[in-house]
Amino acid sequence: MFISEKKVEVRYAETDAMGVVYHANYLVWFEIGRTALIKELGFNYADMEAQGVISPVIDLNVSYKKSLRYGQSPTIKTKIKSLSPLKVIYEYEILNEEDEICCIGSSTHVLVSKDTFRPIKFKKSFPDWYDAYEKAMG
Template identity: 30%
Template sequence: MSRIEPYKHKVQYYETDRMGIVHHSNYIRWFEEARTDLMEQMGMGYEEMEKRGIMSPVLSVEADYLRMVHFGSVVTVNAYIKEYNGIKMTIVYEVVDSKTEMVHCRGLTKHCFINEAGKPVSLKQSCLEFHDMFAKGLCDYKNQQ
């Protein structure tokens, strides 16, 4: 797998409030965009996962808003797999201003893996390709720490 490129996002007018400041709910959307991009860069995205009958619902979301982001800004959303055990996964995020390189938000999402019937699955047993991909992503994150 080649180097993972951070996800970039230009803040749109509709994402802001009357003061031109990004509404807090949009950071969660950016987390999802970055997570989707991360998986695609790792080799298999959500589309492939769902073709194989596996879904990955969000169990919880956390976001710490450190400073405001304004309309027209470009942010980089870094996404990393922090924890993965074959059944559950935690992804961490940093939203960084592309000009100043200041961190504006940090967060995480927790996920599990289920089949089409809604039953929990172990990727190690049901889809080794995804298991290996996420395990490698976890190792890459730990090697950066």
């Protein structure tokens, strides 16, 4: 199974009044991880959009385990949990420098036409990308 790893730095603007990373920023980091995984597999989401296809989130799960603070450098681990011709489920772990899990989650995405929002079959429309995802899952 292929797991993408991307290190980020906690910026001051990402923290709340308690000095910890504000919960919604983990979702931004999920996107950073997902984008890194896609690039590491040789693809670019912007190319998909240029063909008139977008991939909205239809489900999101997040579980917070341990706080992160300004100045820390967590690692985002991203993998493909599930794949079908119509949807992809990505799974995420965000770990601190001591490799302790701070957050876990998943996001489910479908492909739709940018103009009509009608579903598009991933396997049929992007066969190379789909095959790379199958291989990445092991």
